[in-house]
Amino acid sequence: MAGAALLVLGLGALHGVALGHVALGTLLLLLVADSRRAGPLLGRAWFFWVTLAYLTFLLLEYLLAWFNPGPWHFEPGEAFLSYVEIGFLAALVTGYWLFRFPRLALAVFLLIPAGLITRVIFEWDMVSFHRVVDGWGRFTFGDSAVKFGLWALLSTVVGIALLRSVVTLTRTHWRWALLGYLLVVIVLGGFGVLFSKTRSVWAISVIAIPAVAMLTAWPYTPRRRLSVVMVAAACIAGIFVLGIGWAFEGVVSKRWVATEATFWMLIQGDWSQLPFNSVSARLQMAREGLQVWLERPFLGHGFGSAPYFLEHSTFKEVAVRHFEHFHNTPVNLLAEFGLVGLAFFVVLFWASVFFLRGALVGDRSGVSIASAMGLFVMGVQSFFDHVIVSHRGPFMIALFCGVAVASHLERLRPRAP
Template sequence: MRALMLLVFISLLVVLPSAHWGVPLFGLILLVPASAVIRLSAATRKPLDAAPFNLERDDWRWVLALLAYGSLWLLDVIRSRQWPADTTGWTIPLPLWPLLAAVFLIWLLRYPPGVRVFWVAVCCGALGAGSIAFYERLILGKARASNDLNPIIFGNLSLLLGSLSLLALLWCLRRGHARSLGLALLALLAGLFGIAGSLLSGTRGGWVALPFLLILWFRTSRGLLPAAWRYSAIAALAVVFIVAVWLPSTNVAPRLAEAVTEAQQFQAGDSRGSVGLRLEMWRGGLTLWSEKPWLGWTESGVIQGLHALIDSGEISSRVHRYRQLHSDVIDTGARRGLMGVATLLMLYGVPLWLFWGRLHSGCRAETQLMAGAGLMVCVAYIDFGLSQSMLRDPLGLSGYLGLCLACWASLRGTEARAIKRAAQQPAGRAPTRH
């Protein structure tokens, strides 16, 4: 049941607009209580795959980071008496989501899903996102693909799912079955579709993350592919990306030229376009943060503070319609001060440190790939958060929490099964690297 929930959540994350909250809600109401029944029947399963294991120190570090981030945000809501609101003004209980994620993490770690579920899910999600993007741009003629979501969030998650699908390609090649070539081609197609979905969405901020994700793919593939294959793959992907940039149908080159023009206009004192407005919001957010550095202005105080800066002429009046500052760090600092930024760094840094340690530990191939996937999620969101408040968007926050938890639970399950297999092998026989 855990595997099914992860499969549906990741596969439909950007395909079905309500999946990011509907699937976790379904799991909270039905699947978590049903786990007690599953636990009673666990004795009839294979011991290697079904036996639970105790949470270790690294697992509790993850739980602590989630609790710290959600609790401080919740205290800020209590202090300001206002819940976060989306772009339409609807209030959303986002501070509760990291707390619920901690519950889900403990639940997933008791009987972790296999890695196959994760790789199949990201490939399905990337194929779905890319297919929607092609349909909206080529058939419907839309200027930006979005699936009726925020095109920035849609494009960023499409890019991330596509990059994870390229890691699934490595997993398929390592399987060694006769059908692995077909699965590998499907994973490659999913990777290209996910990246294409990002390009067709016109999301410029996310494109900066692509070189870093390719570097992570190259590092993760060390020891899994011959060096010539690794360099050839990176070169081929770079060529594909460059060609896609210059194709008129993708609208990438005009979007990049537009960003340069808007930055020049901002330097000249004219805050026009998305780049100029972002820079204006960052200036206003940093000004507010500097006035209340420790605890910030609270959820309700930031908007009031921005309006005061607009009235005094310190920032442009064009930013009045925005409810977030288009930067996770600046937005968090302005609302919750250094205390909030510290919990944000924990939310980024704890999984980043844990996954990085696994990548460098000389572990089995499956663990190495899952560590690389977790690093991709963290690095991508750090980059996305530079120009968009991803963690204040319901889809963005649920995507980070869900993908990170899925990577960690699958990785820990792989480690636990490897330990049990090693214990069952005859003495003196070294475990094989799969």
């Protein structure tokens, strides 16, 4: 049952929100049912206790917002669900079952890009496709362009990393079938990244794609040829940059002009006259969020406060657009949950990165590489968007951090004398 739920989570992470919720709920119930076996092991994991403390803090913030509401309105169930998932409960639950069923990890991660591909097929519209190709639109497929670009990049990273295990399969028909599948994933993911026309995703791709390619090829490369691998990775980055410049010259030049004007005004310190564009809006929202945070620096303003403060922003262009968050995860956490909430989040996130660092050494499947690079991509993107409130972000963090938790639990497993 738990194995099936893990597979559903892998498929549903980038496909349908309902699938992801059902899978996580099932895994949580099964963990509770297995508490007699899981309890002693989890009790030795400090990650479990910090997660429990974080969830307690979120629950107290939630109750405070419920019984002593501010002037803003919030949807209690939806707000708390997103933060509970990202409160690393989902990562803890997923990690425990990946620890129990380690052989399923590869299959779960192979299903992640499949979920995105099936969603693209269901959302396909030839009219919109031609508009995008002709330069009048961006790929979205049920998400914002920024979110879709992020999911496409994560699928590409996962596809490249899993090549490590597929090339070593002994069954020829499985090897060639999965190689073909992963090559399709990488190509389609690359096109998704390009045609999302998202600058932050483009910039991260230039680093992430060559980096994951290097990590994947590293153990199969003789030391005398490591320099060749590094040059090849640099060439991949160069080709990607040139491809963006050639295919989207008009988009890049237009956005560069707008960005350049914004930065010149920032240097002069003139925030009031900034031309409104995505860069200036994010900078204005970040500044607004930090000012809001300073009013209550330790505990923040609580659930649902970000939209209220943005609607009452001192920047007119921001106020009229009804943004739901500050488009910056650290700033959003500071504004709503203060230094305490941000500290919990950062400790658990970096603990996951630390656990994965140790798992990379003996990683033959590529799952740890995919998770480490996935967290890198989402960590950088969190400064340009708010990954917590996205419908699919919590599922991806559950999987990536879940692999880290599984590695941590493996080290704590009692050894036979």
